[in-house]
Amino acid sequence: MSTLTKVLIVLLTVFSLFLCGIVVTYVANAENQRKRADTLQQQLQSAKQKQQAAMEGEAQQKQEAEALKADLGKQLADLTTLRTQLEGEIDRLKRDNSQKEQEARDASARATLATETSSKMTDQATAAQNEVKDLQANLTNIEKELQETTQALMERMAVLSDLEKRNRQITEEKQGLETQLNQVLQQYGRAPLRPPTVTAPRTTAQPMTQAPQTPTREISLNGRVTQVDMKSRLAAISIGSAGGVRRDMKFHVTRGDRFVCDIVISDVDADKAIGSLDLVQIDPQPGDSATTNL
């Protein structure tokens, strides 16, 4: 056996061992591709099933989304209609509100006017009651004066009746005395002389001569100021037509030695008179003296 053969045998053996070692190592460490392929196939099937399920779910969700979209569209349309109706209702309510507010303002104005009218009517009623009271007081005074006047008239009528009775008695006495006088004078042949009458005998008409005018003197009327109203510049005095007061008379009001004002009479009652103030120097007061002659 040659050396080359030996070397080749050794090399062949070495390489065979080396190659077999590599092959064994590779086969021992190689992955089971069939098992891997089965696993991948299962994973692929599972993925396909998941994809199918996902697609079905997607389609179902899409249908549900479409249905929900349609429902939401319908609800949106309904809500839009409702919103339009509510806006119309709001506008109507606003108009009603403004109308009610206007009515409330009108009612308030009417209430205020009614209150003012009521107050004025109350004042007028109070004034009318006061005037009625004054008129009742005047009526009472007039009735009292009427009773006094009637009583005075009755007394004077009684006096007049007595005077007529005495006059008749005197006339009868006179006739008796004339009869006795005629009888006595007839015994002596004389006729009685008729006494001259008191009444002047009638004469023919003559032109009237101006009689000398006797000097006259104005009567001084004295009274007191009873009421004063400076707002209307009116005053009342304590004497009236029964005391000789007439319209347009002027009374001079004094307080002590001071001149206060003048009162020009404009309204006269039986026991009082009312006039306007004139030439006011100081404000008159109840109790001041009023006289026609200073």
Add this chain to the structure above:
Amino acid sequence: MSPMPQTRGGKTAPASNLYTVILAIAFAVVLVTFAYVVYACKAQYGVFLGVP
């Protein structure tokens, strides 16, 4: 050394038993490796040659 094997007594005698043993070991190793590969292919894929 002659390249032809020498015959003694009518029998063929190897040139060297050492190298024969080495060749036998190499062959055995290759054979065992082949068997292991066949076993591994059968165990994993069911077939040795071809597509499973």
